Amino acid sequence: MLENPDYSSTAPAVPPLTRSVVCLNPERPRKLYRAGKGRYRDQKNATIPAQNLKAATDVEHSELLARIQVGGGLSGAIFGAGLVACLALRAFRRKTVVQDINGPPAESWLYGARPSKNHISLSTPPGNMLQLMFPPSFGSYDFLWQERYGLLYRFKGCFGENRLMVSDSTALQHILHNPTLFMHGPIIDNAAHLLEGSKSIVTIHDPIQHKRVRSVLNIGFTAGVIRGYEPLIRELAMDLVEKWQQIPAQRGSINVSPDLSVITLGIIARVALGRTLKDLGEELVQNNFESVELATAQTPTHLLIDAVAAHLPVPFLRATLYLPGQAMATVRKGRMLADQLGWDVISEKMEAVKRGLDVSGDFFGQLVGGRDSVSKTASLDEIVGQTAVLLIAGQDTTASAMAFSLVHLAKDQNLQESLRQEIYSQSDDIKYDNMLLLNAVVKETLRMYPAEAMTERIALQDTVLPLGASITTISGQSLNAIPIEKGQILIVNSGGYQRQSPRWGPDPHVFRPARWLDGSVPAMKDGIGVYSNLLTFLSGNHTCLGWRLAILEMQVILATLVSKFSFSLPEGEEEQVIPHFQSTVIPVLPNGKKGALLCISPIS
Numbered sequence: 001m002l003e004n005p006d007y008s009s010t011a012p013a014v015p016p017l018t019r020s021v022v023c024l025n026p027e028r029p030r031k032l033y034r035a036g037k038g039r040y041r042d043q044k045n046a047t048i049p050a051q052n053l054k055a056a057t058d059v060e061h062s063e064l065l066a067r068i069q070v071g072g073g074l075s076g077a078i079f080g081a082g083l084v085a086c087l088a089l090r091a092f093r094r095k096t097v098v099q100d101i102n103g104p105p106a107e108s109w110l111y112g113a114r115p116s117k118n119h120i121s122l123s124t125p126p127g128n129m130l131q132l133m134f135p136p137s138f139g140s141y142d143f144l145w146q147e148r149y150g151l152l153y154r155f156k157g158c159f160g161e162n163r164l165m166v167s168d169s170t171a172l173q174h175i176l177h178n179p180t181l182f183m184h185g186p187i188i189d190n191a192a193h194l195l196e197g198s199k200s201i202v203t204i205h206d207p208i209q210h211k212r213v214r215s216v217l218n219i220g221f222t223a224g225v226i227r228g229y230e231p232l233i234r235e236l237a238m239d240l241v242e243k244w245q246q247i248p249a250q251r252g253s254i255n256v257s258p259d260l261s262v263i264t265l266g267i268i269a270r271v272a273l274g275r276t277l278k279d280l281g282e283e284l285v286q287n288n289f290e291s292v293e294l295a296t297a298q299t300p301t302h303l304l305i306d307a308v309a310a311h312l313p314v315p316f317l318r319a320t321l322y323l324p325g326q327a328m329a330t331v332r333k334g335r336m337l338a339d340q341l342g343w344d345v346i347s348e349k350m351e352a353v354k355r356g357l358d359v360s361g362d363f364f365g366q367l368v369g370g371r372d373s374v375s376k377t378a379s380l381d382e383i384v385g386q387t388a389v390l391l392i393a394g395q396d397t398t399a400s401a402m403a404f405s406l407v408h409l410a411k412d413q414n415l416q417e418s419l420r421q422e423i424y425s426q427s428d429d430i431k432y433d434n435m436l437l438l439n440a441v442v443k444e445t446l447r448m449y450p451a452e453a454m455t456e457r458i459a460l461q462d463t464v465l466p467l468g469a470s471i472t473t474i475s476g477q478s479l480n481a482i483p484i485e486k487g488q489i490l491i492v493n494s495g496g497y498q499r500q501s502p503r504w505g506p507d508p509h510v511f512r513p514a515r516w517l518d519g520s521v522p523a524m525k526d527g528i529g530v531y532s533n534l535l536t537f538l539s540g541n542h543t544c545l546g547w548r549l550a551i552l553e554m555q556v557i558l559a560t561l562v563s564k565f566s567f568s569l570p571e572g573e574e575e576q577v578i579p580h581f582q583s584t585v586i587p588v589l590p591n592g593k594k595g596a597l598l599c600i601s602p603i604s
């Protein structure tokens, strides 16, 4: 992992601007105006050479949040016709450095491509959003644009908004490791508020509070604690083996995705709450499936709604929870059921503790049992507040990754057989971490198909973004850092980062687990991420809490299934799997249905 770059000795080159920029000094940012080549002046007319500009890392977060709220309040006041006018005006403002950054053409302000009779439709999202958010398959446009425009490029969001797509590792490191400078963007933040509530670890804005709650939650996700769940995962994997062994031989292919989702939900229910799927109740399980589906059921119209909603004041946004309609009913019910479940589990655990029973077998038990010592820094409210996020975050992400692994194993029979031989060569006491090919398959799957291939961040203040690889702007300037303004939306592009050559070898778009074993992946000085330099689980303060659990699940379940079944692809185009991106990367069939069809035969 990279350390935060030190700008005190080598100041990033700041490009000439035609408008005000911000002086970034660690104590206090202030507005600067250009005063000739390489020189700036502040409001008091003092001249400052460009090399004295420094990156800010230490601004009062509460102050920044207050500024964002004020921004929300202002945009609320101009909501309605005024909002659209304001969005239009913004598109025609004077040129900023961000506007000078190369990127794909989006020639129509509203529709993103040159309007033609066939193209104009109210359901066509403007800018490049349709291409990025609804590609024919995962990365169709993004990977191409990364090749063409580099590791940081500009694209058009709705209503002419300039957004930055970032897969430059130095810039990503800076964005993800400076929570006082960047936070979740408004769309992801609001979606998390609606689905998971304001106590969820994802929606806590204040970095200090977030750090405190995270440190408590980490207690249940250390390497040692997670290793202890291995027998449980094996047991649940064997339940799935039994189920699949009942499938009649003449059945042909089955969709493996729903069963994999059931097993991952079952694991998180046991690990986090000490409950079986049956204990959760049919209503909650069904609702959880529907909530997860909602996250991947975006339509082009949602993009337009999101684009307008991002400019509404926060209370308006939160009030969307009470809108009529099936989707919001599912969200409300999910929140209510998760809260109820969380409180039930906590009160049971507290009762058990009073009776002197050991409750340390699951996450909530560990937190409640250890309240007097380790976890007294989190309130019960804060613990219960994690129920929804754990049930949602822990389900489909891991299930989809395993579905992709199985599809690739079915495609490559030699790889599948080699993996089976590796599994058979283990003693009863399997050491999953030592199985080279198994781990290569896990890593290659997570590299190719990161569930959250793009995640949104917003700049909380004017700042400077350092780049590892310099870019050449439209006007021909070479930049190794770019000034960005408060409110700038940036997309953390894990998908693109994980398809860069030579970072991952010369063939980054090919599923080839051997790259992890034959030296094709060179040592990385600038790699980021908590697992094998991959960004799949992100990096920084919002790093996936369950990453160790997800990897153990993949290791144990894949090894168990491959040891008991042989997988092959069904015949016929219509049954092939396409990696699809719609908020998350999921496997879908050509008919658009989520899933992966595979032929499964038990090994006798």
Ligand code: HEM
Residues within 6 Å of the ligand: 201, 202, 203, 214, 268, 389, 390, 393, 394, 395, 397, 398, 401, 450, 451, 452, 455, 456, 536, 537, 538, 541, 542, 543, 544, 545, 546, 547, 549, 550
């Ligand atoms: C392959 C499986 C998984 C992938 C690819 C994945 C990926 C991610 C990513 C990218 C984030 C950060 C999102 C952002 O801030 O924009 C995240 C956060 C999170 N994940 Fe996972 N995840 C996986 C499995 C799990 C599991 C099994 C759990 C269950 C415990 C889990 C729990 C969480 C939680 C609680 C957060 C929020 C952390 C925070 O905001 O501080 N994830 N995950």
